[in-house]
Amino acid sequence: MKDRAAVQSHAYLTIxxxxxxxxxxxxxxxxxxxxxxxxxRDHGLILHAxxxxxxxxxxxxxWPSPDGSEAAAADPRRLAALRRAALGPDQPRQEHHDVERYxxxx
Numbered sequence: 001m002k003d004r005a006a007v008q009s010h011a012y013l014t015i016x017x018x019x020x021x022x023x024x025x026x027x028x029x030x031x032x033x034x035x036x037x038x039x040x041r042d043h044g045l046i047l048h049a050x051x052x053x054x055x056x057x058x059x060x061x062x063w064p065s066p067d068g069s070e071a072a073a074a075d076p077r078r079l080a081a082l083r084r085a086a087l088g089p090d091q092p093r094q095e096h097h098d099v100e101r102y103x104x105x106x
Contacts, residue, residue, distance in 0.1 A: 004106040011046065011099040012066045016059040016092040025057040032081045039075045044068040059092070062102065069096065 018025055029050055040048055040061065047062040063069045072078060 006104045006106065008102055008104070009100070011102055012063040012069055013097045013099050014059075014061040014063065014069050014094055015097075016061075016094045017053075018057040018059070018087065018092040020056050020087075020091075022052045022054065022056055026052045028085045029057055029059075032085070035077055035081055039072050039078045043072040043075065045072070057092075062099065066096070 033050075037048070044064050045061060045068065046064060047060075049060045051058045061069065061072075063072075
């Protein structure tokens, strides 16, 4: 049986790192997961992954374009959740990259 794969061109990758107590950050991440999933879905999110790290939390989002990422970042629901989490002014640290190609295996 052959693997089925969907090859896509051009997307937008956001990598966010949040420094702090990993256990506290993971608990907050879990509490806001459903809300953040809704925000992502509403703005076209393709893929989301979150992981606890030794110094905090790592979040990776794949968007069809920068527009979806920017709209989600400015979404009042997301901003309120970040305020409730009491993250510092420099949190999360984000980097953005244009993606040349990604593959989804089914």
